[in-house]
Amino acid sequence: MRYQRPKGTADILPEEAKKWQYIEDTARMIFDNYRYHEIRTPMFESFDVFSRTSGDTSDIVTKEMYDFMDKGDRHLSLRPEGTAGVVRAFIENKLYGPEHQKPVKVYYIGPMFRYERPQSGRQREFHQLGVEAFGSEEPALDVEVIAMGMDLLRHFGLKDLRLALNTLGDKESRDAYRKALIEYLEPHYDELSDDSKTRLHKNPLRVLDSKDKRDKKFVKDAPSILDYLDEESQKHFDAVKSLLSDLGIDYTIDPTMVRGLDYYSHTIFEIMADSKALGEGYTTICAGGRYDGLVEELGGPQTPGIGFGLGVERLLVLMEATGVSFPVLDQLDAYVVGIGEDTNPTTLKIVQALRDNGFSADRDYLDRKPKAQFKAADRLNAQYTITIGDEELKSKQAHVKEMESGKEISVPFDEIIHDFNDVITDHFND
RNA sequence: GCGGUAGUGGUGAAGUGGUUAACACAUCGGUUUGUGGGUCCGACACGCGUGGGUUCGAUUCCCACCUACCGCCCCA
Numbered sequence: 001m002r003y004q005r006p007k008g009t010a011d012i013l014p015e016e017a018k019k020w021q022y023i024e025d026t027a028r029m030i031f032d033n034y035r036y037h038e039i040r041t042p043m044f045e046s047f048d049v050f051s052r053t054s055g056d057t058s059d060i061v062t063k064e065m066y067d068f069m070d071k072g073d074r075h076l077s078l079r080p081e082g083t084a085g086v087v088r089a090f091i092e093n094k095l096y097g098p099e100h101q102k103p104v105k106v107y108y109i110g111p112m113f114r115y116e117r118p119q120s121g122r123q124r125e126f127h128q129l130g131v132e133a134f135g136s137e138e139p140a141l142d143v144e145v146i147a148m149g150m151d152l153l154r155h156f157g158l159k160d161l162r163l164a165l166n167t168l169g170d171k172e173s174r175d176a177y178r179k180a181l182i183e184y185l186e187p188h189y190d191e192l193s194d195d196s197k198t199r200l201h202k203n204p205l206r207v208l209d210s211k212d213k214r215d216k217k218f219v220k221d222a223p224s225i226l227d228y229l230d231e232e233s234q235k236h237f238d239a240v241k242s243l244l245s246d247l248g249i250d251y252t253i254d255p256t257m258v259r260g261l262d263y264y265s266h267t268i269f270e271i272m273a274d275s276k277a278l279g280e281g282y283t284t285i286c287a288g289g290r291y292d293g294l295v296e297e298l299g300g301p302q303t304p305g306i307g308f309g310l311g312v313e314r315l316l317v318l319m320e321a322t323g324v325s326f327p328v329l330d331q332l333d334a335y336v337v338g339i340g341e342d343t344n345p346t347t348l349k350i351v352q353a354l355r356d357n358g359f360s361a362d363r364d365y366l367d368r369k370p371k372a373q374f375k376a377a378d379r380l381n382a383q384y385t386i387t388i389g390d391e392e393l394k395s396k397q398a399h400v401k402e403m404e405s406g407k408e409i410s411v412p413f414d415e416i417i418h419d420f421n422d423v424i425t426d427h428f429n430d
Numbered sequence: 431g432c433g434g435u436a437g438u439g440g441u442g443a444a445g446u447g448g449u450u451a452a453c454a455c456a457u458c459g460g461u462u463u464g465u466g467g468g469u470c471c472g473a474c475a476c477g478c479g480u481g482g483g484u485u486c487g488a489u490u491c492c493c494a495c496c497u498a499c500c501g502c503c504c505c506a
């Protein structure tokens with residue numbers, strides 16, 4: 001094989017693409033119900049947009065970003081996630097301006113890029129769909145976003161969903177907690193895993209997330225963020241919990257849950273699904289949180305925000321493992337069978353006329369025999385076949401056959417061309 | 431970036447250091463003249479991921495690379 005697709009990329013073939021369309025259509029419909037509108041931002045941005053928001057010492061920025069210098073010596077990066085670009089666009093286009101209703105609610109669907117080792121449901125080019133809402137600190141907005149995420153996944157037929165909830169508090173709370181956590185872990189420094197040793201001062205919250213047994217033993221008794229929330233943060237978190245309950249949405253609080261990105265504050269959440277398809281037990285399918293400092297970080301006015309992202313490939317793996325059926329619309333109304341070369345112009349005209357009238361129609365292009373054409377019609381699951389041969393050309397009548405019943409009648413070309421719908425209702429509707 | 435497993439036609443796969451690489455499915459053609467989902471017959475890898483090497487000879491042995499999958503790291 002001469003050429004092959006780049007490592008970690010995938011060709012989405014027509015059959016598969018139908019599933020993608022279903023997912024995208026469903027998502028758009030739901031987002032629309034919640035009054036979120038699509039925003040399309042570039043697939044690459046200035047490197048700084050991402051390094052600024054993700055923390056430039058992080059592995060993410062140094063190891064996993066597809067960054068490059070373009071011919072004008074600009075340092076660019078393929079977007080590794082959706083939020084940073086949307087925030088940049090929010091600021092650049094002044095969506096914070098008074099003429100825009102607050103909160104500004106947007107969603108995006110598209111490819112993202114990460115330089116990492118491919119595995120099932122994890123590729124270098126992958127797709128995410130996500131939402132962002134700017135301009136309100138109200139806990140009710142947190143809950144709307146969470147509810148929308150749950151709603152979306154339920155629409156995709158996923159059961160056994162679990163909502164994990166945590167808060168990181170505001171900056172003061174987080175700083176206080178961070179200090180306490182370092183104080184707690186430092187005496188055990190030598191007993192931590194190598195990774196956690198480096199994490200301890202760079203990003204101590206991540207130690208909580210460690211899967212290493214050596215770390216877990218300390219994490220168990222580590223101080224909890226929940227004990228370091230100031231009044232404001234506590235109030236916000238309580239309100240979120242209470243509103244979730246009002247909506248009848250169950251949740252479990254996981255004080256050790258942290259996010260990979262530095263910019264989160266207050267509410268963070270993950271929606272997990274129970275499936276063996278993506279590893280044992282519950283795995284995260286949708287994750288998000290509040291990022292009240294992010295807009296400012298990128299040079300905009302102080303503006304709160306909240307959003308979530310969802311991996312489409314992972315979603316597909318889950319749906320398939322769960323046995324969710326994709327309602328696929330692939331109907332062929334009529335297949336036009338032409339017998340003999342002389343019928344070529346007529347069959348083409350008829351297929352075209354059918355399409356003009358809103359029917360899906362197809363014909364043979366390989367000069368095959370009638371039998372083969374009928375076989376094709378059958379395999380394509382055509383509802384009707386329209387047969388034209390020399391005799392039909394002379395009489396200007398075609399044979400219309402309902403494939404399921406086998407009933408066949410003779411109909412003038414004109415009727416077929418002008419109103420095939422009438423032909424069907426007049427002759428085949430019993 | 432590290433470790434493990436694998437790579438034969440459109441698909442699922444069998445197989446061997448040596449003339450024509452099983453079998454099945456799919457596809458296409460035929461089964462007497464213009465009608466489908468059946469039967470029967472036939473066709474279908476210039477080649478066994480790529481590139482080297484060993485050998486009289488390699489798809490089969492060795493090495494490197496590529497890719498996929500699994501695990502680690504990480505996870506926006």
